[in-house]
Amino acid sequence: MSAPTSSGHPFPMHVSVAEAREMLATLLPELETETVPIAQALGRTLAADLEALVSHPSATESALDGIAAREADTLSASAEAPVRLKIVGESRAGMPFDGRVGAGECVRIYTGAPLPRGADAICPVEELADGGPEHVHLLRPAFPADVRPEGGDFRAGETVMRAGLRLSAPRVALAVSLGHARLPVRRKLRVALLSTGDEVIEPGLPLQAGQVYDSNRVGLSAMLEESGCEVIELGHAPDSPASLQAAIASAGGADMLLTSGGVSMGKYDFMRDLLIERGRVSFWKVRMRPGGPAILGGWNGLPVFGLPGNPVSSLVVFHVIVRPALTGQPVQSLKLRAATPFRGLKDKTAFWRGVITDGEVSDYGPQGSGILRSLSDADALVIVPEGGGVQAGDVVDVVLL
Secondary structure, eight states, X not given: OOOOOSSOOSSOEEEOHHHHHHHHHHHSOXXXXXXXXXXXXXXXXXXXOEEOSSOBSSSOEESSXXXXXXGGGTTTOOSSSOEEEEEEEEEBTTBOOOSBOOTTEEEEEOTTOBOOBTOOEEEEGGGEEEOOSSEEEESSOOBGGGEEOTTSSBOTTOEEEOTTOBOOHHHHHHHHHTTOSEEEXXXXXXXXXEEEOTTEEOTTSOOOTTOEEOHHHHHHHHHHHHTTOEEEEEEEEOSOHHHHHHHHHTOTTOSXXXXXXXXXXXXXXXXXXXXXXXXXXXEEEESEESOTTOEEEEETTEEEEEEOSSHHXXXXXXXXXXXXXXXXXXXXXXEEEESSOBOOOSSSEEEEEEEEETTEEEEOSOOOTTOHHHHHHOOEEEEEOTTOOBOTTOEEEEXXX
């Protein structure tokens, strides 16, 4: 098989990053809903809106350790003229005070404990002085602001979480607080993963001159798992059409095939040739650096996204194109001031590795697509739009790594 020419193809060439994301997303299947125990929900996508089954807090409570009192009884309190109150009981989490706080009285209270009837304010323990076994001196007034009202966070029946949310650790914790022990989530996307190349070998084997360890497959597998996918490991295939076809045939049950290597302009880039000559191609090449040779297509109805073989290119394309399409979540970027210039490219969006120091981002240094160490050491990808350029002092968009 020979490398294709750069024109005359019946499919789009040199698409934008945004177009590549959208085209991949349209090929992915709608995922069914399943209900899982809360302990298995981390990293999943919420499939339905979630209502609170209870209110939180479930009772009006204290935000501090201290005493609960009537605000009116404490307004004149100061370090120079403390107010003396009688201690009539104690309220702690799980063991509330049953009585009522009257004039000149208070109750010792602890964070999260229900506020006793009659009390409407809290004075923290740091502003109290010992007044004997039954009394306490307030060195400043008790404040109603230190009372957490019942339902102040959310109320029973309130829709708190919306379908489509990625369930991070704080969101899983929130779902538990809402009263849910099981959650409706989208089925995990099943992604078959295949690395290619005669030079690629398994980690741990003796490395010969010209060989490389299969870092792409390990890194991509980790990124797929971080994206909430179920990974179907197809291993590694050498550079031959027959080996590639046999490997692809073992991807049964997958929703998508993700490959690395074999998609550029070389004589032995057979993954590209298989898709062009025997499969289907949605696009070939993206206007970005690193990662331009990426290809999207299909094989017997299975969506196939081919990543470049260079490790930096492979992982950057996954980060800015594949992951957003798989998760339905946009690339998370923020704006920082550039401490150094960043080179622009005439017809490509550049994603240069950068280091963040004191709220500014500077050029990492070597930007070659084979320098995997740079992705480990860098903090962010600095986005330089097509035809642009960045000078020191400019505000730039960066994607955190």
